[in-house]
Amino acid sequence: MLTLQCPYCGVWAEETELHAEGEAHLKRFGPGSDDADFESYLFMRENPKGVHFERWRHSNGCGKFFHAARCTMTLEVFGTYPAQTLEPPQDIKDKISAKQPGWSWRDFS
Numbered sequence: 001m002l003t004l005q006c007p008y009c010g011v012w013a014e015e016t017e018l019h020a021e022g023e024a025h026l027k028r029f030g031p032g033s034d035d036a037d038f039e040s041y042l043f044m045r046e047n048p049k050g051v052h053f054e055r056w057r058h059s060n061g062c063g064k065f066f067h068a069a070r071c072t073m074t075l076e077v078f079g080t081y082p083a084q085t086l087e088p089p090q091d092i093k094d095k096i097s098a099k100q101p102g103w104s105w106r107d108f109s
C-alpha cells in the first residue's frame with residue numbers, strides 16, 4: 001500500500017486516507033490564451049514510466065493539498081512538499097537525480 005507523509009501535519013497516511021488529485025505542476029492559462037492551450041490544460045496528461053509528480057489531498061486528515069514525487073515503476077516515493085510551489089524542492093530533485101542519473105526537472109513555465 002502506498003504511504004505518503006503529509007508535509008503539513010507530518011502524518012504518514014495510507015493511500016485510503018488520501019485522495020489522488022492527478023498530475024502536479026499543471027500550467028494554467030488565463031484570459032487571452034488560445035484553444036490549444038486550454039485543451040492541453042484540460043486533457044493532456046503525462047503518464048510516464050518513471051518519475052512522476054502527483055497532486056494529493058490529505059482528505060481524511062488536515063484536508064490540505066500537497067505534491068508527491070515518486071517513481072511509477074518502483075513505487076519509490078522521493079518526497080512530498082506543499083502544493084503552493086512551482087517546482088519540487090532541491091533536496092527532492094537531488095534525491096531523484098541520485099537514483100536516476102540523467103533525470104532532470106522539466107520546466108513547466
Ligand SMILES: [Zn+2]
Binds near residue numbers: 006009011062063064
Ligand atoms: Zn495533513
